[in-house]
Amino acid sequence: MRVVYRAIAVAAGVVVLGAGATVVLLNRDDPAATAAAPPPHSAAVVVPSAAPASSGAAAPAAGAVATPGLSPLSSALSSPVASTGASATPGTTASAASSPAAGADAVDPALAAALKDPRVPALPKNSRRLRSLPGRAAATHGLVKDRRSGIALPRFTKTWALAKPAPFASRQLLPKVKGASYRGMLVSCPVPIPEQKTLRDTAFLAARWTLNHHPSGATITWTASQPFKAGKREGWLLGYTVHYTLKGKKRVSAAALALVDVPEKKPAVVFVTIPDSQKKRWHDINKVMSSVKAL
Template sequence: MADVGDQMPSHDSPTTPFRKVVLPSEETVQIPRPPAQRLPAQQVPEQQPPDSVLSSLPPIPEPPKRGIGDIPMKVVYLVAAIIGTVLAVFLIFMLFSGDVPANKKAAERGASVAPAPASAGSAAPAPSGTASRVALPAAPASRKYPTLSGTASVVIGIVSDKNTGISYPSLAAPWKAKSFPPFSAAQRIGKVAVPPTVIASAMFPGDSPAKEPSKDADYRALAVEAARWAITTQYPQGATLTWTASKKIPVGKGWTLGYQVTYTLSGKEQVAQAMVTVVEVGKTKPAMLLASIPEAHKKHWRDINTLVERIRPL
């Protein structure tokens, strides 16, 4: 018996429906797959590598220690700049602290006030040096300092006398900074003689004032006592004094007296121009500046005018 398929025409017409082929039910078996069971994310066990794998891994190297060579160059430059600045300031301080004029070095040597010594072998008579009160005329309450004759020396610096607390001009040659006891600072022309050619500073001679000065009249009275001391210690015995000026100091508290001293030396009457200034410096005694220029050096009398105008408390 022929198959059904063999009896069908070789070509179906477009209107012929498709045949439905049905396989035997036992040839098709569908096995349902059980639903997959998933663990929560937090319950997924962490897998650790075997110990053999861990032991074979190289050890984790320690972080390298930073040495001097690892410091950034900016930090090195900054530290070097700071050190260089400190050294420069230190060197400048050391250099200039030793750069002290001879006048200032002399000013820092203190001494008690006593009669100035006469040079050895000098024919000039020694100053009286007595403590007796020499009679002096009353000082004028005010008198302008006259312009003295001569030519003013060049001012080459400032004498800062720390022992007394005052400063005043340092003058050019022939003035020279010289030790001149009992003064703490001094400039002289020529050898030590009586009377000397000197500019010198010291504390007020003698005892401290019984009453602290407060008025111009008080400082003027102290200046009179300083001039009295100068007459008895810096000039031959019998010297007399004539006041030439009386004025307040330009800065601070104090008083200046100018005077001319007449004395006899080797039988010849001579004169000297002089001044004395007392300055309040906050101590129990005021400071004193003394200048005396005998007739032998009268071409330097104008230097007294320079001192009068430029004395200052430190």
């Protein structure tokens, strides 16, 4: 009997194993079993409104969480960095970036300083001719030929006297006036200041330089500013009144400067100044300015 019972138990175990195998084989190709499987975990949340890859927008970095409703393209447009890829500089506008380089038309430092000098006002915008000054011109005899400067000017006789030219190239002086430390002077030389882009600006700068040869604290007011011809050469003429104080009294001098374009040389300067203590000689200024010639 014991042997019979063992046979029955073995047979029952075989039946149970066969039934389990049948269930496994039947479920392996069942679609419903596959659908019930849980989805794998994703590392990023897909943005529903994200632009397709064909739009050219850059894909989000791996692992980044995109903002729902904001596409990569709209993120780029709202960025402070330009969409061209160039880095934006704080405080720099597009108009500043497209403007010409600073200093393209920069003013010469010497001219810039002169324009800020309160002793020397800006030149008149329109040409102003030299007026006829009072008096009668002194007699002349020929010309003083200043070959160093490439210029010729009248040689006054009697009242004016030739003097040692240094530091100029030529110099004529009126006699000293009793009790006065300042007298009339007529000089010529190559322009002693930086040459500018125009004869007008160079003449302006040269007129400022002439204040070195007037009493301290002198200032200028313009009486003339005009282009002129020195023979066949172009030039610029300035007339001005110099104001200053001597021994507590306000005084003036009449002055003029001619700047002449000289071939293969620096422009030449002819400068004349006569104080009011010698105003009988003021008309000599007209004589000088009308007689200047390039050699």
